[in-house]
Amino acid sequence: MIKIALSVLLALSVASSNETSLKSGNCEVAQEGGITVSFKAYKTPAKIGVGGIFxxxxxxxxxxxxxxxxxxxxxxxxxxxxASVNSKDKGRDAKLVASFFQVMSTQKITAKILEAKAGQFIVEVTMNGVTKNVPMSFVVEDKKVVASGTIDLFDFSANKALASINQACFEKHAGKTWSDVTIGFTTNLTYPSCK
Known part of the structure; x- marks a missing residue:
């Protein structure tokens, strides 16, 4: 019983030490692997989400x-x-490319993280030839950064592309494709040196 109690105390002590070390800046952090960019668009008057990645x-x-x-x-x-959109439905992906992304002035989306403060990134997003700063909340958990934000397609002058995909999917979307899209990214972290 004493051994178990000592083991528990030791484990708590180590965990507390690691947490203090992380908070006090004694650890270096690096990325492990690449980055996954995700999205969720919305359809039908009930606003059903359809997600995917690139x-x-x-x-x-x-x-x-x-x-x-x-x-x-x-x-x-x-x-x-x-063109690499992946919603786990090849037919839908082909329609997204032909009736949405190819209707835009460019087929690339770029983004750059400009700053971070109070659990929020400010991300410069360029799409359809328009650049906007987008706030994205983020958390660091289980050695992973998870970030999420919302864009409005009208802010990126994507009215024509939105109308095009709405027309192409009119029946399945019950005549409604929403202009707001949830965007996100995740990346894994590693701690190469904790002192």
């Missing part, structure tokens, strides 16, 4: 190692090939 994303990190996740990611950027 399979072709060119990620350019700003630094290799930093004191925390925010410092690691600020300055990093992505270039997204919209």
């Amino acid at each position: 399979d072709s994303v060119v990620y350019t990190p700003a630094v290799k190692v930093a004191k925390d996740a925010s410092a690691l990611l600020v300055g990093s950027s992505v270039s997204i090939d919209t």
